[in-house]
Amino acid sequence: MGSIVNGIERVHAHRGHRRPVLAIAALVLLATGTAACSGDEEPAGIPTVSGSPTASQDATPGAGETPYLDVPTGVELTGQGSALSTGDQAVVAWEPKQGLIGVLDVTVDSLESTTLKKSFSGWKLPENLKTASPYFVRVTVENAGDTELGGRTIPLYAVDGDDTLVEASSFVTTYPACPSTPLPKKFAPGDRAKACLVYLLPDAGDLQAVSFRPTQDFNPITWSGDVVPYEPAKTDKGSKGSQGEGSKKNGKKSGS
Template sequence: MRPPRHARAVLAGLLAGSLLLTACSDDSGDEPDAGGSSSPTAGAGTASASATPYLPVPDGVELTPQGTELEVGEEAVVAYEPRQGRVGVLGIEVQRLERTSFKESFSGWQLDAATKKSNPYFVRATVTNEGDSDLGGMRLQPLYIVDGKNTLIEHSSFASRFDPCPSAPLPKKFGPGKKADVCLVYLAPGKGELTAVSFRPSQEFNPITWTGELQKVKKGGPGKKGAKKSGKSGGGKG
């Protein structure tokens, strides 16, 4: 079954909106670009750990230094403010970078012209709540991909369930110590290339990045069959 007509139309609008936001990120004071404040990239050797964390975190939590470069499979412990006055602390382990195609993973979805000009990618990760705040229902907003033009691209959201890679918020209940496997969908405008995954909560933050080889879409996961069912129930909210 193809998703209902209204669901397909909303999906096209959301994906196009994501492209618009990311394409403008270089010119906006609110959206950070991919490079650090002093240079386009910063290696782990140039990162300096500070005795004082950049955000308040529980005792015993050690944040990964800004500017650290990691490989896929390694974990960073990071802090960000999903809402004003609330600090979230996450352990993020980027596990897999996948390049897919609209034909392979989006069968049955109606996509607009702008979306079709992008390259779709899936990023799979495991996240753990290392703080003391319940982050239930929050999006992983500071986790971007970096394209070949050094632009940050945020992950897309869907009006209904997208089985190949849900790209959904964290579980409704995600308190301290909780762990979840996530898959995020990214669309790189202009056939852009995924060169890194970047944690960058603000313009001033020296990003923490992950790099690794692009893989084919994970075998054994939902494929075209799952995608055709995606219009039956609601899914992630942006």
């Protein structure tokens, strides 16, 4: 698979200190682009852009309709093409590895805007991202299936005003304000976690939506809503946690 990983060199700052380095992994996915593959992640297809979603909320499969993937009995997947709002819940499935089907209960909690000066001062960015607009997307996820999903990447993308899909950035060191990490190392069925994902939209792009689109032919499930200014929390400073430990949730799983 063609890689579009932007390599970033570690540089020395004043007084011999080293600046933090931001690792951008497969940052921008264009309609004709390719995605970077890593580890044993084997996407069933490559996400592409085909215009803004127009389907209405609650586009759930009808009674007797076959789910788009083979999920455990009792799991009701949110229908492809559903257009949701921040705070809404969706049950989604994808194939992070051939033969492994993951099911997540996903809620996009908030969309937050910030600036490079405010949130990335002292971080080394590649030239093509020095005019990027940074956004933080906070989500709550639960393993709603019957497979272990520890360490998997949450397949959520930012969508800008040009209908470009942008993958979440990753870091080579801790970034407390918004860790932007994969799922916890152990994420068993029933486990829950909160996560924050960083998206750097090139050319001062505007965040329009968050999209779940694991394959090229998947009609995306999207979340949109008000984008609020990021306000640092007291726990951001010196925080070591990135996603919270998975915890069992009682109650029956349900779809949106």
